[in-house]
Amino acid sequence: MVSLPLLVGFFGFLSASSPETARAPFQTRVDPACERTLPTHVVQSVSGRPGVTLIPRDSRVGAHGTCNYAISGRTIILSVAINPLTNPAFYESYQRNCGYEAPPIRVQGVGDEALICSAYGGGADHAVVVHKGRVVVVLQSTKWLDPRTNRFRESYFTTDQLTDLARTVVRKL
Numbered sequence: 001m002v003s004l005p006l007l008v009g010f011f012g013f014l015s016a017s018s019p020e021t022a023r024a025p026f027q028t029r030v031d032p033a034c035e036r037t038l039p040t041h042v043v044q045s046v047s048g049r050p051g052v053t054l055i056p057r058d059s060r061v062g063a064h065g066t067c068n069y070a071i072s073g074r075t076i077i078l079s080v081a082i083n084p085l086t087n088p089a090f091y092e093s094y095q096r097n098c099g100y101e102a103p104p105i106r107v108q109g110v111g112d113e114a115l116i117c118s119a120y121g122g123g124a125d126h127a128v129v130v131h132k133g134r135v136v137v138v139l140q141s142t143k144w145l146d147p148r149t150n151r152f153r154e155s156y157f158t159t160d161q162l163t164d165l166a167r168t169v170v171r172k173l
Contacts, residue, residue: 034066035054037169037172042165043077046164047077047161052069054069055076063079064081077157080140082137085131094129098115110163111130111131112132113131116159125143126155126158128166139162139166141155141156143156
C-alpha cells in the first residue's frame with residue numbers, strides 16, 4: 001500500500017511541474033537551448049545530409065532526447081539527452097548501458113569522462129556518453145533504413161563524428 005506522505009509528495013511534484021514537463025515524453029516545441037548548444041547547421045555539416053531540423057521530444061516517433069535532429073522533420077538521425085546527475089552513483093547506470101554488447105571505449109579530452117558505445121542500452125546505434133560535473137550527455141545516432149530492402153544499414157554518424165559533436169556540446173555547458 002502507498003503511504004499518504006508519498007502520494008502528497010508525488011502530487012506536489014506534478015503540480016509544481018510546467019505543462020511541458022508534465023506531458024513529457026511528448027512535447028510540442030523544441031527547447032531553444034538546443035540550437036545554441038548544438039546548431040542544426042553543425043549537425044547537417046557533420047552528417048553530410050541536407051534538410052536537418054530540430055524536432056520536439058516525442059517517444060512515439062523515436063525522439064527520446066532533449067534535442068532531436070531529423071532530416072526534413074521526419075527521419076531522426078541524432079538524439080542528444082542532457083541529464084542532471086543528481087547522484088554520482090547514477091553514472092554507473094549510464095556506464096552499464098554503454099557496455100551492453102561490447103566494452104565501452106574511453107575517450108580522453110571530452111568532459112570529465114567520455115565513453116564510446118557500440119550499442120547503447122541494447123540498441124544497435126552508436127553513442128557517446130559524456131560525464132561533465134553534475135551533467136551526463138548522451139549523443140546517440142540512429143541507423144539508416146534502406147527503403148528498397150526495408151532493413152537497417154549503417155548509423156548516420158560514426159563514433160568519431162559523435163565524439164566531435166560531443167566536444168561541441170560539452171564546450172557550451
